[in-house]
Amino acid sequence: GAQCGSNILRGAHVFALIMKTGDAVSFFSDLEVKCTLWNKDFQGESLTVFYGVSDMDHTTIFCSDKPARCHLLCPSRCVGIWMVEPLYQSPSFVGVLPSLAFLQVPLAHPGHVCCLMGEDLPHCLAKEYTLQDGEVWALDKIRGKVQHIHQNTKALHLDCLKAHCFNSTKAVCTYQAQDTESPLFPPLSSLQQLLDAPCSSLGQSPCMACTWSLEEICSYQPLQRKLFYAAVRLLKCGGVLVYSSCTVTLAENEEQVAWAPQHLPLPQTEPHIGVEGILQRFSPELGWSVAEARAKDGPTQQPESPTPTLCAHQPNKDTIGFFIAKFLKS
Numbered sequence: 256g257a258q259c260g261s262n263i264l265r266g267a268h269v270f271a272l273i274m275k276t277g278d279a280v281s282f283f284s285d286l287e288v289k290c291t292l293w294n295k296d297f298q299g300e301s302l303t304v305f306y307g308v309s310d311m312d313h314t315t316i317f318c319s320d321k322p323a324r325c326h327l328l329c330p331s332r333c334v335g336i337w338m339v340e341p342l343y344q345s346p347s348f349v350g351v352l353p354s355l356a357f358l359q360v361p362l363a364h365p366g367h368v369c370c371l372m373g374e375d376l377p378h379c380l381a382k383e384y385t386l387q388d389g390e391v392w393a394l395d396k397i398r399g400k401v402q403h404i405h406q407n408t409k410a411l412h413l414d415c416l417k418a419h420c421f422n423s424t425k426a427v428c429t430y431q432a433q434d435t436e437s438p439l440f441p442p443l444s445s446l447q448q449l450l451d452a453p454c455s456s457l458g459q460s461p462c463m464a465c466t467w468s469l470e471e472i473c474s475y476q477p478l479q480r481k482l483f484y485a486a487v488r489l490l491k492c493g494g495v496l497v498y499s500s501c502t503v504t505l506a507e508n509e510e511q512v513a514w515a516p517q518h519l520p521l522p523q524t525e526p527h528i529g530v531e532g533i534l535q536r537f538s539p540e541l542g543w544s545v546a547e548a549r550a551k552d553g554p555t556q557q558p559e560s561p562t563p564t565l566c567a568h569q570p571n572k573d574t575i576g577f578f579i580a581k582f583l584k585s
């Protein structure tokens with residue numbers, strides 16, 4: 256599959272396959288997502304992404320009580336194939352501080368959070384939280400994701416985190432919820448909200464196949480606005496809302512943060528733009544590069560190069576794309 260191919264390019268190994276130990280395996284990614292399971296003669300458009308060697312056979316994967324190399328948080332998932340000369344080296348976390356650390360996208364949000372969704376959460380909380388800090392709720396509408404959160408919270412002993420499979424757009428209740436385990440909250444009840452929104456994910460890289468229609472991509476903006484609305488209603492005055500996406504469309508990023516203060520009780524102030532990243536775009540006319548933004552700021556910002564060229568300040572355009580905005584509720 257295309258997703259598996261992308262993960263291999265990011266440095267992943269592959270977890271389960273029916274092979275003989277030591278078999279050489281070549282991986283191709285099915286770019287049109289047409290390959291069916293067990294298809295042995297696939298003729299569709301594909302891209303070879305890597306070569307690997309199978310580490311265990313079928314019997315070892317399914318029957319051995321001592322799998323050779325286990326997935327950190329899920330011992331029943333074992334590495335089946337090790338990549339030979341991967342493009343990126345992803346260090347193995349197998350067996351490394353299993354109750355303290357696991358591989359995740361780095362992201363940290365200290366403080367009180369009432370989270371509208373997220374598997375990242377246990378990781379965010381691992382360093383910062385103790386039970387005395389209050390409660391943290393993670394909501395996601397996909398059951399498998401919530402189960403994954405439960406696994407992570409258990410492994411990291413995060414008693415303060417409660418995860419529920421729930422539609423976050425409906426998380427606000429107008430009456431006092433009786434059940435303390437219910438993911439329904441009264442308005443103005445949380446100090447912090449992290450809205451890591453469902454999005455078109457166009458900032459993810461590498462991405463070899465995108466099968467989404469324009470209609471699908473356009474469907475995210477209204478959903479994000481419903482989630483935004485719920486998040487702001489739940490937030491106490493003076494509370495903090497972080498909105499993030501892993502996409503690069505204006506509709507899901509800049510347009511959303513422009514829309515929010517006009518329609519929700521958020522302050523209408525000039526945005527304070529964060530520190531420079533490798534690649535930054537805060538308004539369409541700035542284009543994609545730091546170089547262009549610096550050029551607009553004038554020569555005082557760049558003493559080392561009074562007349563910068565695009566190349567001089569643009570080390571790498573081929574990065575992931577994402578967007579983060581922080582709001583303080585008035």
Ligand SMILES: C[S@@+](CC[C@H](N)C(=O)[O-])C[C@H]1O[C@@H](n2cnc3c(N)ncnc32)[C@H](O)[C@@H]1O
Binds near residue numbers: 375395422424
């Ligand atoms: C960008 S991902 C969030 C990733 C999250 N930070 C994590 O680490 O898993 C967006 C998530 O929103 C969830 N989602 C989409 N619509 C939702 C809704 N109405 N209510 C709750 N979760 C929703 C999706 O299932 C997806 O897992």
